[in-house]
Amino acid sequence: MMTARKLSYEELEARLLETENLIGALRNHEVDVIVGDEQIAVVRLRQAQEALERARDELEQRVVERTTELTEARRFAESIKEQLDSLTEELMMVEERQRRQIAQALHDTVGQSLAFSKRELAQLRQRSPDDMRERLQEVCQQLDEAIKQTRDLTFELSPSTLYSLGLQPALEELAEQFAESEGFRCRVLGPRECGPLSEQMQSLLYRSVREMLVNVAKHAEARNVEITLDRRERDLHIAVQDDGKGFDPAVLDGRGKGGGFGILSVRERLVRVGGAFTVESQAGKGTRVTMVVPVNLG
Amino acid sequence: MSARTGKGQNRNAKRTAEKPAFYDMRLFVAGDEPNSALAKTSLQRICAAHLEDHCRVEIVDVLKDFRLALQENILVTPALIIRRGQTRTVVFGNLTNVDRVLAALNIGSEST
Numbered sequence: 001m002m003t004a005r006k007l008s009y010e011e012l013e014a015r016l017l018e019t020e021n022l023i024g025a026l027r028n029h030e031v032d033v034i035v036g037d038e039q040i041a042v043v044r045l046r047q048a049q050e051a052l053e054r055a056r057d058e059l060e061q062r063v064v065e066r067t068t069e070l071t072e073a074r075r076f077a078e079s080i081k082e083q084l085d086s087l088t089e090e091l092m093m094v095e096e097r098q099r100r101q102i103a104q105a106l107h108d109t110v111g112q113s114l115a116f117s118k119r120e121l122a123q124l125r126q127r128s129p130d131d132m133r134e135r136l137q138e139v140c141q142q143l144d145e146a147i148k149q150t151r152d153l154t155f156e157l158s159p160s161t162l163y164s165l166g167l168q169p170a171l172e173e174l175a176e177q178f179a180e181s182e183g184f185r186c187r188v189l190g191p192r193e194c195g196p197l198s199e200q201m202q203s204l205l206y207r208s209v210r211e212m213l214v215n216v217a218k219h220a221e222a223r224n225v226e227i228t229l230d231r232r233e234r235d236l237h238i239a240v241q242d243d244g245k246g247f248d249p250a251v252l253d254g255r256g257k258g259g260g261f262g263i264l265s266v267r268e269r270l271v272r273v274g275g276a277f278t279v280e281s282q283a284g285k286g287t288r289v290t291m292v293v294p295v296n297l298g
Numbered sequence: 299m300s301a302r303t304g305k306g307q308n309r310n311a312k313r314t315a316e317k318p319a320f321y322d323m324r325l326f327v328a329g330d331e332p333n334s335a336l337a338k339t340s341l342q343r344i345c346a347a348h349l350e351d352h353c354r355v356e357i358v359d360v361l362k363d364f365r366l367a368l369q370e371n372i373l374v375t376p377a378l379i380i381r382r383g384q385t386r387t388v389v390f391g392n393l394t395n396v397d398r399v400l401a402a403l404n405i406g407s408e409s410t
Binding site for chain 1: 327328331332333334360361364367368372373374375376385386387388389390391392394398
């Protein structure tokens with residue numbers, strides 16, 4: 001039977017140093033193989049670690065490249081959006097100019113011809129025999145109707161009051177028209193002078209209010225409508241309030257049914273010029289739409 | 299496999315004053331694995347610089363035959379067994395830490 005030899009202090013110290021040395025070599029990846037009783041295992045910890053570091057560096061590089069690509073793509077998208085906004089703005093101006101030109105042409109040609117014809121016909125009717133007078137009266141009435149339709153069309157295309165007298169008088173005229181045609185009471189409150197507004201901004205506000213009044217006429221079943229203009233420091237607030245049946249404003253965010261394209265379009269246009277658009281409504285309690293635009297103070 | 303290192307030179311005269319007569323060394327390596335290759339180069343340099351012809355180095359490749367490693371109770375490579383008289387010291391690792399090898403050889407550090 002074999003008995004273990006008792007080790008001297010020096011031998012124990014040497015073994016301890018050896019063990020510490022072995023642990024150090026393993027920890028520092030300075031070992032290539034582990035020798036087993038029957039086989040040898042090759043250890044490539046350092047290579048594995050280096051490969052891992054290389055893969056990590058590569059990944060980081062790819063992330064940086066991808067981020068750069070995305071940033072460039074975002075910049076490109078932003079520049080496209082700016083171009084699109086600018087084009088939309090230009091398109092709106094062109095559209096407005098064309099409307100004014102058509103309205104002017106309609107007034108100067110068809111309108112004038114109709115007015116002239118009516119005047120001539122009226123004189124002719126006075127000198128005409130009795131049996132023709134009644135027929136001529138009917139034609140005169142037809143001409144009156146055509147003149148009115150032309151005037152309405154001219155007004156709808158481009159309200160001359162807007163450019164000659166300003167936004168508030170044009171809105172008053174609009175309110176009168178709606179009151180007359182739709183049967184609700186409509187009035188405009190607020191100062192006559194709304195502050196410096198570009199023609200483009202005046203036109204945008206006028207058409208926005210008109211769109212709101214069309215909506216009131218179509219859906220609200222209102223009896224009273226108030227258009228309030230309120231100048232607050234650098235902004236102009238215009239509110240259109242009715243006492244109609246109201247609705248759930250959630251339909252406007254696209255989740256509900258029948259979200260009005262007109263309202264969304266107005267909102268988009270106002271936001272584009274640095275303004276805001278809010279709708280407050282509740283079933284049975286009417287609707288208040290507020291439009292805010294910055295006033296051009298130069 | 300065995301190798302003799304170094305011809306007599308006087309450039310390390312200061313350190314050779316403490317050198318014992320002879321070092322019998324056995325370096326266990328695994329072919330040309332990175333640490334084994336480093337260990338061979340490092341040991342060759344240490345022998346040339348500090349031991350001149352007062353040593354004998356046998357290089358044992360465990361990938362060819364590992365029985366000797368088992369006999370010597372060597373569990374990992376690279377491993378250097380240094381025999382000086384009755385004393386047996388083992389140094390593990392790639393031997394790039396020269397001071398550690400010199401300490402095992404009982405020779406002063408390079409930095410002192």
